[in-house]
Amino acid sequence: MIMLMYCSMATPAVAGAVALLWSAVPSLERNIEKTREIFEKSAEHQTSNLCNSPQPTPNNVYGYGTINVIKAYELAKSLGY
Secondary structure (H helix, E strand, O other): OOOOOOOOOHHHHHHHHHHHHHHHOHHHOOOHHHHHHHHHHHOEOOOOOOOOOOOOOOEOOOEOOEOOHHHHHHHHHHOOO
16 A cells, blocks of 8 residues: 655744744743634735635635744734733
């Protein structure tokens, strides 16, 4: 049996971004829900209708877009974290 696994190269980038954000804003550490919300709101949105994406953003090509750690940090601080 041959198993094919597809791994996104975004995974290590997202893990690194989370580590940076949690290092800069320790009160967010292990708060997955709020961390995700902050990254989704601060992402540089990239629209696409490719790959049967039902809406422009989030979509099946770029997800919520490109991570912007500085914007995520600024948003977290503005929210009181």
